[in-house]
Amino acid sequence: MADLRFTLRKALHKAGVLHSLRGLRGHRTKRPLFSPADARTPIATLACVDWLHQQGVLEGTDIMEFGIFRGFNMWFTQAYCRAKGISDLRWLGFDSFFGLPKIDGSDASGGFVEGEFSAYREDVEYYFNRFGIDWSRTFLIDGFFSDTLNEKTRARCQIRNCALAIVDCDLYSSTVEVLTFLEGLLAPLAVVYFDDWGDFKSADQGEPRAFREFEDRTRSQFNVVELQLPAGITKGKAFTLRRT
Numbered sequence: 015m016a017d018l019r020f021t022l023r024k025a026l027h028k029a030g031v032l033h034s035l036r037g038l039r040g041h042r043t044k045r046p047l048f049s050p051a052d053a054r055t056p057i058a059t060l061a062c063v064d065w066l067h068q069q070g071v072l073e074g075t076d077i078m079e080f081g082i083f084r085g086f087n088m089w090f091t092q093a094y095c096r097a098k099g100i101s102d103l104r105w106l107g108f109d110s111f112f113g114l115p116k117i118d119g120s121d122a123s124g125g126f127v128e129g130e131f132s133a134y135r136e137d138v139e140y141y142f143n144r145f146g147i148d149w150s151r152t153f154l155i156d157g158f159f160s161d162t163l164n165e166k167t168r169a170r171c172q173i174r175n176c177a178l179a180i181v182d183c184d185l186y187s188s189t190v191e192v193l194t195f196l197e198g199l200l201a202p203l204a205v206v207y208f209d210d211w212g213d214f215k216s217a218d219q220g221e222p223r224a225f226r227e228f229e230d231r232t233r234s235q236f237n238v239v240e241l242q243l244p245a246g247i248t249k250g251k252a253f254t255l256r257r258t
């Protein structure tokens with residue numbers, strides 16, 4: 015029964031009508047909590063923001079989050095930057111708003127399930143409006159990365175240098191797509207934070223594998239150094255990438 019329901023949702027999503035049908039069901043009384051998928055993600059993100067701000071390289075850049083789920087971390091980081099008086103920033107949040115894509119290859123043994131972390135764009139927009147967001151500087155890029163991480167999105171959003179990339183999309187396959195997209199967009203000094211660094215048992219899987227392959231391919235372009243995050247609080251790993 016659950017499988018049948020998922021197959022139907024998937025077909026409706028593919029046809030581009032899932033979200034509007036949900037609206038007809040009067041979901042407004044049943045919104046999910048406005049919360050991050052993992053409570054530690056915002057702490058790690060703010061540590062990266064602080065480091066970049068101390069280096070004086072944050073203003074004038076775009077912050078990108080790949081996998082925003084309900085959007086809490088994106089909203090929270092923007093609110094934090096506003097409170098700190100960091101004004102010239104833009105925010106791009108990428109998500110399928112249908113959860114994880116089909117899982118195969120080395121991702122198959124990770125315990126992840128297609129459709130996991132499904133969130134509705136409409137809920138994200140609702141909470142952003144309720145708690146305050148600067149829409150003139152905020153972009154939600156809706157769709158699977160294979161369809162959105164491309165030149166068309168880059169031109170449409172007039173993407174600037176990316177000083178902070180939050181990679182929170184769990185899978186090796188998704189992370190490969192993200193890093194390929196980021197290669198030409200990273201600022202001269204940037205931080206890439208991987209929230210799911212330890213999610214797979216082996217370093218030959220998940221985000222570590224995707225980043226190792228990225229490093230091997232771009233060794234002549236970037237100096238990579240690990241950025242120490244608050245001990246005991248975070249589960250991910252962050253790296254500073256300085257263009258050579």
Ligand SMILES: C[S@@+](CC[C@H](N)C(=O)[O-])C[C@H]1O[C@@H](n2cnc3c(N)ncnc32)[C@H](O)[C@@H]1O
Nearest residue numbers: 050051081083087110113131158159182183188
């Ligand atoms: C763990 S959740 C993100 C949590 C979020 N950053 C937070 O702090 O609450 C992972 C997200 O990645 C998205 N995702 C993973 N792979 C994707 C892909 N290939 N295309 C689009 N979205 C993807 C899922 O839809 C999901 O919302």
